[in-house]
Amino acid sequence: MSQLSGPALPPSPSVHAALLRSLWPVAVCIVLAVAAKFWIGPAVGPFNARVMMDVGIAIMLAASLNIVNGFAGQFSIGHAGFLALGGYTAGAVTYYGSLWLWGDAAIKPGWLGPGEQLFAMGCLAGGLVAAAAGYLVGLPTLRLRGDYLAIATLGFGEIIRVLLQQTNNVIYSAEALKSATAEQLFPPPLGGSLGFSGIPGYTNLFWVTLFAAITVLATHRLKHSSAGRALLSIREDEVAAQAMGVNTTRLKIRAFVYSAFFAGIAGGLFAHRIGVIISPRDAGFQRSIDLVIMVVLGGMGSVSGVVIAAAVLTILPELIRGLGNYPAVTNAMGNLGIGDPGRFIDQYRLVLYALLLVLMMILRPKGIFGVREIWDYFPRRLRTLLRAGAKP
Amino acid sequence: MADFLQTLITSLSVGSLYALIALGYTMVYGILKFINFAHSDVVVLGAWISYKLASKALPMAGIDPNAAPWWAGGAVLVIAMITCGLVGFTIERLAYKPLRRAPRLNVLITAIGVSLLLQNVGQLNYVFGTQPASMPALLPNPDVVDAVISTTPDGGQERLVIGLVEVTIFLTAGAIMLGLEFLVYRTKLGTAMRAVSFNTEIAALMGINVDRVVSFTFVLGSMLAAAAGFLYAMKYPGLNQPAHYTWVLMGLKAFVAAVLGGIGNIRGAVLGGFLIAFIEQFGAFYVSAELRDVYVFALLIIVLLLRPAGLLGRATAEKV
Numbered sequence: 197m198s199q200l201s202g203p204a205l206p207p208s209p210s211v212h213a214a215l216l217r218s219l220w221p222v223a224v225c226i227v228l229a230v231a232a233k234f235w236i237g238p239a240v241g242p243f244n245a246r247v248m249m250d251v252g253i254a255i256m257l258a259a260s261l262n263i264v265n266g267f268a269g270q271f272s273i274g275h276a277g278f279l280a281l282g283g284y285t286a287g288a289v290t291y292y293g294s295l296w297l298w299g300d301a302a303i304k305p306g307w308l309g310p311g312e313q314l315f316a317m318g319c320l321a322g323g324l325v326a327a328a329a330g331y332l333v334g335l336p337t338l339r340l341r342g343d344y345l346a347i348a349t350l351g352f353g354e355i356i357r358v359l360l361q362q363t364n365n366v367i368y369s370a371e372a373l374k375s376a377t378a379e380q381l382f383p384p385p386l387g388g389s390l391g392f393s394g395i396p397g398y399t400n401l402f403w404v405t406l407f408a409a410i411t412v413l414a415t416h417r418l419k420h421s422s423a424g425r426a427l428l429s430i431r432e433d434e435v436a437a438q439a440m441g442v443n444t445t446r447l448k449i450r451a452f453v454y455s456a457f458f459a460g461i462a463g464g465l466f467a468h469r470i471g472v473i474i475s476p477r478d479a480g481f482q483r484s485i486d487l488v489i490m491v492v493l494g495g496m497g498s499v500s501g502v503v504i505a506a507a508v509l510t511i512l513p514e515l516i517r518g519l520g521n522y523p524a525v526t527n528a529m530g531n532l533g534i535g536d537p538g539r540f541i542d543q544y545r546l547v548l549y550a551l552l553l554v555l556m557m558i559l560r561p562k563g564i565f566g567v568r569e570i571w572d573y574f575p576r577r578l579r580t581l582l583r584a585g586a587k588p
Numbered sequence: 589m590a591d592f593l594q595t596l597i598t599s600l601s602v603g604s605l606y607a608l609i610a611l612g613y614t615m616v617y618g619i620l621k622f623i624n625f626a627h628s629d630v631v632v633l634g635a636w637i638s639y640k641l642a643s644k645a646l647p648m649a650g651i652d653p654n655a656a657p658w659w660a661g662g663a664v665l666v667i668a669m670i671t672c673g674l675v676g677f678t679i680e681r682l683a684y685k686p687l688r689r690a691p692r693l694n695v696l697i698t699a700i701g702v703s704l705l706l707q708n709v710g711q712l713n714y715v716f717g718t719q720p721a722s723m724p725a726l727l728p729n730p731d732v733v734d735a736v737i738s739t740t741p742d743g744g745q746e747r748l749v750i751g752l753v754e755v756t757i758f759l760t761a762g763a764i765m766l767g768l769e770f771l772v773y774r775t776k777l778g779t780a781m782r783a784v785s786f787n788t789e790i791a792a793l794m795g796i797n798v799d800r801v802v803s804f805t806f807v808l809g810s811m812l813a814a815a816a817g818f819l820y821a822m823k824y825p826g827l828n829q830p831a832h833y834t835w836v837l838m839g840l841k842a843f844v845a846a847v848l849g850g851i852g853n854i855r856g857a858v859l860g861g862f863l864i865a866f867i868e869q870f871g872a873f874y875v876s877a878e879l880r881d882v883y884v885f886a887l888l889i890i891v892l893l894l895r896p897a898g899l900l901g902r903a904t905a906e907k908v
Binding site: 547 | 622623683686687690691692693694695696697698700701702703704705707708709711712713831833836837840843844847878879881882885886888889892893896
């Protein structure tokens with residue numbers, strides 16, 4: 197019987213090889229995540245691990261925004277709206293899910309244990325909700341071009357922010373949830389303008405690394421797929437792309453949905469960090485602009501450039517703030533009348549970013565790496581060596 | 589009835605502010621075809637300069653800023669307008685002029701950069717700081733109209749109160765807008781502006797100094813912004829710090845007004861400003877005050893979908 201129901205012909209070896217070739221990077225992502233949890237995390241200590249998590253989340257957000265702003269050449273300045281939507285959805289799933297399953301919202305310990313499973317599910321739900329929102333928003337607005345699209349996405353982010361502010365400003369406990377009537381659940385009890393507190397802090401290096409690595413991998417793959425090339429063609433010249441038979445509106449919506457999906461997952465990780473309360477402000481203009489700066493500086497369309505920019509722009513302020521731990525530096529800065537490094541960086545960081553943005557557009561309009569990747573700048577010998585290694 | 593009239597009056601004064609700001613957006617867009625994101629920050633600059641002048645310079649000159657003669661307020665307005673005009677000129681020369689031929693996306697990003705720069709420089713401790721401030725009253729604010737509209741059954745009265753500030757705002761804004769209308773449609777410079785807006789290259793071939801016209805537009809737009817900032821500070825004396833959310837929202841709404849009326853169209857900007865104010869104020873009063881920002885942005889998205897060129901704008905086809 198087994199012979200009859202089995203495949204008539206053995207699959208050709210090239211299928212296995214193709215499958216292997218497409219899956220090994222995913223395996224690398226998982227290995228990286230495990231290494232981050234069991235080796236890197238304990239080695240660098242809790243503070244650095246926390247910075248690394250922030251870096252991972254920033255990378256996810258910047259890489260996902262790069263799909264729309266970099267590949268497709270559209271200009272979205274409402275990306276934080278998707279972050280907040282994903283974060284709130286994921287938070288609601290884990291918080292109210294925990295109450296429903298276990299009666300309290302305490303963290304269920306254990307790697308890949310039931311708590312973490314619920315958390316991963318919540319993040320995916322956040323991604324899906326954000327993607328659905330991306331579809332709904334993208335469908336009408338992506339017919340607009342350039343400036344108008346930017347304004348429409350900005351309006352979207354603001355609408356999300358105001359709607360989140362209008363949620364009920366209580367967060368129910370298990371007993372309150374049980375006795376709540378249907379009317380009391382609308383508007384949903386998500387904390388209103390104060391933010392959604394009480395979300396269990398499940399985010400750890402394993403999940404951040406896993407999701408960030410998969411996001412980067414997916415955007416890299418997308419760039420080199422036929423859809424990615426079509427997106428790049430839209431970015432270069434929309435009319436010409438249309439003339440070549442590219443369905444521009446549909447592809448732009450796809451880019452928008454992918455981008456929103458990863459931003460939603462990042463939002464889930466963002467909301468579950470320990471000691472962080474996600475609030476409607478996180479959907480606002482300021483956060484969207486931070487992400488735009490990462491993409492613009494890294495190079496619109498360059499996956500590696502954007503990843504590096506996201507990492508540098510997240511670590512740099514922490515490094516400078518860390519200088520405050522050295523009395524010599526603090527004294528010197530005090531003598532110069534600048535104040536301590538933490539205050540200094542808080543004051544001047546944004547001034548510097550803004551200056552960088554303007555100077556970058558004037559001096560190097562395509563970002564540090566442009567559409568190219570960092571390895572395109574390696575010496576040619578090394579490059580052929582790498583390529584030979586990648587494709588045996 | 590009294591509520592309705594009161595909301596109407598508020599809408600008119602808020603609408604004149606939006607219209608003044610929207611004019612700046614629309615003039616720059618009409619000529620350079622890009623959204624000057626930094627425009628709303630020039631409004632903030634105008635408001636804060638007015639505050640500094642009123643609260644620091646007037647006492648130095650021996651004038652009580654809460655009961656100043658009428659010309660003191662006028663002097664504050666004029667100095668704020670001149671300062672902002674200079675700032676606008678500098679911004680155009682340093683940031684936008686090098687990008688005259690760059691792709692529009694790059695100019696947009698630069699504009700966002702300039703906007704962030706103005707906000708964050710304004711927040712520095714020795715500029716305006718991060719604390720909110722309270723604008724001195726300048727003028728005594730007697731009620732121009734204080735009429736009893738109707739009496740309620742229990743003996744209370746429904747009154748309609750119109751303050752001097754509201755009348756001043758409406759009249760100043762109206763005068764500025766009429767002046768602009770005259771300038772653009774009746775003078776040689778205005779003709780040059782319209783020519784540059786129509787086609788930059790042909791205008792240059794006809795002997796128009798394009799750079800000068802562009803600079804003039806920026807200076808004019810920034811002066812209008814300063815006037816709006818001054819009037820805003822008169823109406824709402826509690827000034828938030830320069831990067832505060834309320835300012836960003838104010839700028840966005842004025843921008844929505846410009847888009848609504850048809851960006852690049854001067855009369856459209858005025859129409860859009862009043863329309864936005866009416867929707868916002870009446871929606872806030874009769875439906876829900878919390879959702880007032882949602883109305884404006886929802887309206888923006890609807891208008892962009894149905895009539896992307898705006899109410900008075902003309903649709904243009906993209907040429908290849």
